[in-house]
Amino acid sequence: MNGAAQRGRRPPTAQQFVLGELRRAITSGELKPGAPIRQDALAERLDVSRVPLREALKILEGEGLVVHEAHRGYFVAVLSMTDLREIYRIREILEAEAVRTAAARLTPETLAAIEEAQRDVERAGEAGDVTAMAAANRRFHFTLIEASGMPRLVRLITTLWDATDAYRSLYYGDTLNRERAVHEHRAVISALREGDVNSAIRWLDRHRAHAVAALDGVLG
Amino acid sequence: MNGAAQRGRRPPTAQQFVLGELRRAITSGELKPGAPIRQDALAERLDVSRVPLREALKILEGEGLVVHEAHRGYFVAVLSMTDLREIYRIREILEAEAVRTAAARLTPETLAAIEEAQRDVERAGEAGDVTAMAAANRRFHFTLIEASGMPRLVRLITTLWDATDAYRSLYYGDTLNRERAVHEHRAVISALREGDVNSAIRWLDRHRAHAVAALDGVLG
DNA sequence: TGGTCGGATATTGGATCCAATATAGTGACT
DNA sequence: AGTCACTATATTGGATCCAATATCCGACCA
Numbered sequence: 001m002n003g004a005a006q007r008g009r010r011p012p013t014a015q016q017f018v019l020g021e022l023r024r025a026i027t028s029g030e031l032k033p034g035a036p037i038r039q040d041a042l043a044e045r046l047d048v049s050r051v052p053l054r055e056a057l058k059i060l061e062g063e064g065l066v067v068h069e070a071h072r073g074y075f076v077a078v079l080s081m082t083d084l085r086e087i088y089r090i091r092e093i094l095e096a097e098a099v100r101t102a103a104a105r106l107t108p109e110t111l112a113a114i115e116e117a118q119r120d121v122e123r124a125g126e127a128g129d130v131t132a133m134a135a136a137n138r139r140f141h142f143t144l145i146e147a148s149g150m151p152r153l154v155r156l157i158t159t160l161w162d163a164t165d166a167y168r169s170l171y172y173g174d175t176l177n178r179e180r181a182v183h184e185h186r187a188v189i190s191a192l193r194e195g196d197v198n199s200a201i202r203w204l205d206r207h208r209a210h211a212v213a214a215l216d217g218v219l220g
Numbered sequence: 221m222n223g224a225a226q227r228g229r230r231p232p233t234a235q236q237f238v239l240g241e242l243r244r245a246i247t248s249g250e251l252k253p254g255a256p257i258r259q260d261a262l263a264e265r266l267d268v269s270r271v272p273l274r275e276a277l278k279i280l281e282g283e284g285l286v287v288h289e290a291h292r293g294y295f296v297a298v299l300s301m302t303d304l305r306e307i308y309r310i311r312e313i314l315e316a317e318a319v320r321t322a323a324a325r326l327t328p329e330t331l332a333a334i335e336e337a338q339r340d341v342e343r344a345g346e347a348g349d350v351t352a353m354a355a356a357n358r359r360f361h362f363t364l365i366e367a368s369g370m371p372r373l374v375r376l377i378t379t380l381w382d383a384t385d386a387y388r389s390l391y392y393g394d395t396l397n398r399e400r401a402v403h404e405h406r407a408v409i410s411a412l413r414e415g416d417v418n419s420a421i422r423w424l425d426r427h428r429a430h431a432v433a434a435l436d437g438v439l440g
Numbered sequence: 441t442g443g444t445c446g447g448a449t450a451t452t453g454g455a456t457c458c459a460a461t462a463t464a465g466t467g468a469c470t
Numbered sequence: 471a472g473t474c475a476c477t478a479t480a481t482t483g484g485a486t487c488c489a490a491t492a493t494c495c496g497a498c499c500a
Contacts, residue, residue: 013291015484016290040450049484049486051484052484055274058282062278062279062283070232070236070452071453071490072452073451086372090370094314097310151306153310156376233454260481260482268454269455291462291483292461292462292481293481294482
């Protein structure tokens with residue numbers, strides 16, 4: 001009957017399904033920052049009741065993707081430039097730790113996986129496929145971050161990425177930014193291969209700083 | 221009819237009430253790590269239905285206080301020494317940032333509030349009131365951390381504190397540890413008053429390291 | 441004309457009921 | 471005795487229904 005039930009494998013519980021759909025809708029910008037989330041309408045559209053929907057919203061609230069006001073409901077979170085700066089600053093700190101730890105335990109396999117992801121980034125970039133590039137970009141970064149072997153740290157960083165994903169298209173929409181990202185990624189890989197962790201971290205810092213500057217140009 | 225409805229002001233929504241009760245029960249050790257959470261029994265005990273209980277559990281899951289397995293239910297999170305080490309390491313990094321930012325904006329009023337909290341810590345310590353000391357200790361640290369003016373950072377640190385609260389009594393139960401904590405707090409205040417941020421951070425690091433060592437002695 | 445009060449309506453919060461899944465226990469078979 | 475299949479039961483996941491609250495809108499009044 002319902003389309004969603006057909007396409008692809010649906011998660012075992014309704015709330016996991018809803019969670020995935022919501023996360024995608026918000027990080028992709030389909031649901032715009034500040035927009036109210038009408039539970040009844042959304043539940044009907046996803047063909048579930050409001051119970052699993054509300055539980056999924058509670059998770060997203062914890063991740064900062066939505067905000068909640070008692071008896072008023074949920075809204076897609078709005079981030080000011082101050083908020084974005086804070087998030088990127090926290091990322092800077094946490095990712096430095098992750099990369100430092102990861103570099104000390106880096107295997108040739110992991111490094112190969114990172115390079116593989118980078119090839120996908122470049123391929124998608126040349127094709128102008130922003131969505132694919134964003135996905136590959138994420139693989140690039142998280143393959144490295146996950147090599148830290150610190151699950152909580154990875155989770156925190158993931159959450160911070162998700163929180164700003166809705167604003168990321170503002171950056172990757174520009175060709176120049178995409179080319180710069182590719183260049184920075186290559187520098188990170190070189191540094192890692194040479195065992196120069198500090199250099200890798202500096203390049204990643206620069207990578208992020210450019211993103212912040214671009215956002216500032218649009219929002220500030 | 222019900223006792224909980226009478227004592228004190230109850231939060232406006234049932235789920236906020238349940239959330240507070242659960243958080244208290246877990247961080248205080250009333251619900252032991254690894255214990256399963258039977259929704260029906262707990263809901264009845266708190267005189268609410270399972271719906272607000274489940275939403276509260278979702279929040280606590282996001283904070284890492286409980287874990288969830290589909291169709292098996294919620295369990296109070298169990299932390300290994302490896303987990304504790306990771307949490308304390310992340311705290312070290314995040315709190316350093318918070319303190320550094322806070323120190324740059326520290327007002328005499330905030331400093332006074334910190335010293336006030338410290339007086340409460342010492343008073344409770346002398347009286348041997350571990351619960352009151354833990355509360356005052358928290359005020360001491362968070363008055364400083366909140367002075368950073370970085371709300372997300374404060375929230376992350378809060379969550380990390382909560383996650384290990386159930387294990388904190390293992391540290392503050394010992395008289396020697398309590399005395400050492402008092403000493404370290406004083407050193408932090410002195411450093412802040414002299415404007416020596418790095419020294420304050422070093423003392424806080426030592427503070428945490430002692431807690432980890434004590435936990436290691438018990439769990440490792 | 442502006443503001444405030446009050447009721448109608450939309451929407452969320454919560455309770456109850458039903459369905460799906462996991463687990464424990466029982467018995468047959470090797 | 472041990473193992474597998476099957477059933478019974480406990481527990482969670484989800485749907486529906488009801489209650490509480492906020493918002494909107496019009497009437498009334500200064």
